[in-house]
Amino acid sequence: MFNPLQQRRWPLLLLWVVIIAAIVAAPSVLPVFRLNLLGRFLSLAIVALGIDLIWGFTGLLSLGQGIFFALGGYAAAMYLQLNSSSGHPNGIPEFFSLYGVDRLPFFWEPFHNPLFTLIAIWLVPALLAAVLGNMVFRNRIKGVYFSILTQAALLVFFNFFNGQQKLINGTNGLKTDVTQLFGQMVGSPDMQRGFYYFTAVMVILAWIFVRWVVRGRFGDVLIAIRDDEPRLRFTGFNPTLFKTIVFAIAGGLAGIGGALFTVQSGIVSPQYMAVPFSIEMVIWVAVGGRGTLVGAILGAVSIMYAKSLVSEAWPQGWLFIQGGLFILVVTALPEGVIGWFRTDGPRNVLSRLGLSRRIGTYPRLDIEGQEEVQP
Amino acid sequence: MTMPLLELRQITVSFDGFLALRDLNLSLQPGELRAVIGPNGAGKTTFLDVITGKTSPTEGDVVFKGRSLVGTREHRIARLGIGRKFQSPRVFEKLSVQENLALAVSRPKQPWDLLFRGLNATQRDRVHHLMSIVNLQQRATWPAGALSHGQKQWLEIAMLVGQDPDLLLVDEPVAGLTDEETDLTADLLKSLAGDHTVLVIEHDMEFIRRLESPVTVLHQGHVLCEGTMDQVQADPRVIEVYLGTTEEENG
Numbered sequence: 001m002f003n004p005l006q007q008r009r010w011p012l013l014l015l016w017v018v019i020i021a022a023i024v025a026a027p028s029v030l031p032v033f034r035l036n037l038l039g040r041f042l043s044l045a046i047v048a049l050g051i052d053l054i055w056g057f058t059g060l061l062s063l064g065q066g067i068f069f070a071l072g073g074y075a076a077a078m079y080l081q082l083n084s085s086s087g088h089p090n091g092i093p094e095f096f097s098l099y100g101v102d103r104l105p106f107f108w109e110p111f112h113n114p115l116f117t118l119i120a121i122w123l124v125p126a127l128l129a130a131v132l133g134n135m136v137f138r139n140r141i142k143g144v145y146f147s148i149l150t151q152a153a154l155l156v157f158f159n160f161f162n163g164q165q166k167l168i169n170g171t172n173g174l175k176t177d178v179t180q181l182f183g184q185m186v187g188s189p190d191m192q193r194g195f196y197y198f199t200a201v202m203v204i205l206a207w208i209f210v211r212w213v214v215r216g217r218f219g220d221v222l223i224a225i226r227d228d229e230p231r232l233r234f235t236g237f238n239p240t241l242f243k244t245i246v247f248a249i250a251g252g253l254a255g256i257g258g259a260l261f262t263v264q265s266g267i268v269s270p271q272y273m274a275v276p277f278s279i280e281m282v283i284w285v286a287v288g289g290r291g292t293l294v295g296a297i298l299g300a301v302s303i304m305y306a307k308s309l310v311s312e313a314w315p316q317g318w319l320f321i322q323g324g325l326f327i328l329v330v331t332a333l334p335e336g337v338i339g340w341f342r343t344d345g346p347r348n349v350l351s352r353l354g355l356s357r358r359i360g361t362y363p364r365l366d367i368e369g370q371e372e373v374q375p
Numbered sequence: 376m377t378m379p380l381l382e383l384r385q386i387t388v389s390f391d392g393f394l395a396l397r398d399l400n401l402s403l404q405p406g407e408l409r410a411v412i413g414p415n416g417a418g419k420t421t422f423l424d425v426i427t428g429k430t431s432p433t434e435g436d437v438v439f440k441g442r443s444l445v446g447t448r449e450h451r452i453a454r455l456g457i458g459r460k461f462q463s464p465r466v467f468e469k470l471s472v473q474e475n476l477a478l479a480v481s482r483p484k485q486p487w488d489l490l491f492r493g494l495n496a497t498q499r500d501r502v503h504h505l506m507s508i509v510n511l512q513q514r515a516t517w518p519a520g521a522l523s524h525g526q527k528q529w530l531e532i533a534m535l536v537g538q539d540p541d542l543l544l545v546d547e548p549v550a551g552l553t554d555e556e557t558d559l560t561a562d563l564l565k566s567l568a569g570d571h572t573v574l575v576i577e578h579d580m581e582f583i584r585r586l587e588s589p590v591t592v593l594h595q596g597h598v599l600c601e602g603t604m605d606q607v608q609a610d611p612r613v614i615e616v617y618l619g620t621t622e623e624e625n626g
Contacts, residue, residue, distance in 0.1 A: 217481060218489040220474045224467045231465045234427055236453035236538060237484045245486055 015294075023200045032189050036264055039196035041304040043260035046199075046206045048284045048300035049293060050250030050257075053210050055282065056290035057219065058246050059226030061143075064150030065254045066278035067157045068125035072255025073268035075124060077174035078108055079117035080186060080263070084179040095169045105167050121259040122252040129251025130244055137243045142229070154278055161270040173269025176262055187266055199260045206253055207293055213249065214293070222246060283322065286329050289336025298338065378441065380405045380572050381426070381542055386435035388421055388596070395421040396596040399435070403542070408568035410583045411576045412607075413593030414616060419576045420462065422593065423544050427459050428452040439542070454484070458540035462547045464527035468520030472511050472530060475519050476502045479537035505533040508563075525556045532560070536567065543567065545575045549582050561585040580604075 027035055047069055054060040081093040082104075088094045092104045110116045136149055162171050177187030184191050213219060224232045225239050232239055262268040271277070281300075288299020303325070310318045333340050340346075379402035388396040396418045403409055413419050424430035426437055428449040437444040444452055453459075467475050480498045481489065494502070506512045509529035514522060519530055528548060535543055545564065549557040561582055567573055568588075577583055583590060583604060590607045592599040594616045600607060607613050 223469050233449035234453050234459045238450045
């Protein structure tokens with residue numbers, strides 16, 4: 001009787017069939033431009049999954065995920081730039097000559113290696129997140145103070161990257177669309193279609209991974225941290241360790257998302273660390289549904305798609321709609337759209353309209369009364 | 376006399392000059408059941424905070440199984456074998472009864488073990504056993520937030536026992552319970568003593584009397600006196616600060 005999962009299994013399954021069919025069919029249905037957008041938004045969904053893990057499950061509201069997102073993007077762009085710069089003076093990326101740099105900065109060197117790059121894309125952001133996170137969590141900084149600190153860190157990175165022309169081309173960022181990979185232009189339609197499929201697979205893998213993390217006792221500990229961290233300490237768990245781990249996981253996921261976003265956008269720049277963008281990331285999860293992984297994915301993809309459609313038709317309008325969405329979620333849908341569906345939202349609306357039988361608010365009241373109190 | 380399990384030596388806790396505890400001495404023998412009473416503001420909760428590491432004493436030392444706990448972090452103290460039940464029931468409301476208990480019996484409590492391994496058979500049996508002790512088997516998959524107040528109290532006690540601590544610190548376990556539930560809780564705590572050392576903080580005099588245990592009276596952060604319930608109730612100092620009103624009501 002008290003098993004909402006079983007009742008909802010088949011609509012959920014149907015949803016997945018539709019989603020997978022849509023992913024497979026998209027390249028033959030959508031124009032190249034739209035497909036590219038979808039690929040980009042799917043890479044943002046990976047970032048959203050990480051945010052859901054730390055915010056929806058663990059209660060850590062990070063406004064600084066842009067740091068890790070951009071780092072992943074830079075790692076990918078640095079490899080692509082090096083891979084395509086053999087024809088340039090000194091065999092280093094072209095932009096260096098603008099600033100009179102004739103030797104590759106030391107930290108670029110390992111990015112000649114594709115394997116190193118593939119690992120650095122997620123490991124560098126994850127390690128940075130672990131270090132930053134641990135410093136904050138160890139000192140028991142929580143709630144809004146944590147959010148402020150992450151935003152401050154974001155600004156520090158943003159300003160630093162903006163100013164480093166000689167190291168990473170500063171404000172201009174690193175272009176990837178005219179670089180070469182496997183002997184092809186990264187910006188070519190064939191390559192982009194490949195990236196689209198790869199991104200879709202990565203979203204599903206990331207979803208499976210995060211789901212594995214939040215299922216079981218580890219996930220229960222995360223929820224316990226969110227709901228009552230001191231109580232968990234007295235149960236013998238060390239919340240700092242758990243928070244550091246999930247923050248690192250979210251950082252790694254943001255890095256992967258950033259790399260995939262970069263190769264599909266054709267550029268990575270410090271704008272990826274702009275404050276509003278990191279706040280947008282949080283809104284995707286809030287609208288989709290905190291604590292529901294599908295909600296994070298759908299929130300990221302659908303909001304970004306809506307944003308690009310609205311911006312094409314009515315360039316100034318999107319900010320109003322985004323603000324409206326946020327107000328709607330805060331006032332009417334605290335659990336987000338998917339959360340609303342999962343908490344009997346549709347049935348409540350139907351019963352208010354008189355279209356469905358009202359449901360009791362307290363389950364099994366009948367049995368409750370008769371039960372004996374006997375330890 | 377064996378070595379005490381827990382010893383508080385001249386504990387003073389000062390909050391910006393306000394002495395929540397002053398020069399407090401107390402020792403508990405292994406297997407003992409002890410009740411602590413005291414009027415509001417006597418320092419009962421601070422006293423638990425000091426033992427469990429939430430508050431550091433300004434002066435003095437807490438010795439548990441021969442080692443000092445001062446400066447040890449909460450989760451380490453919990454792993455050493457001290458469990459605490461809070462005044463108002465604090466269970467993880469979004470988790471089911473079963474999941475709450477699974478976290479309590481989990482051991483080791485490191486992230487890798489929780490990620491890569493499930494509960495072993497012994498631990499699963501323990502979870503079921505604990506649910507049967509507190510009569511919550513029917514509620515195994517219920518979110519703990521949907522339980523009644525009394526059931527939450529019991530769930531928290533079950534979680535405490537699930538941690539398998541040597542010392543159980545129980546803060547007002549019968550607040551808000553019916554008389555029947557109160558009696559059952561007293562029996563439960565009495566049955567735990569012996570295997571465990573139990574320290575109960577409570578306001579409810581009838582409940583303390585039912586525990587049939589030595590009583591320590593706290594007043595203004597200091598131990599006023601110790602003895603059986605009858606001795607304590609006859610003590611003129613206790614009557615003056617605390618029990619006077621109760622005596623009149625009972626008389």
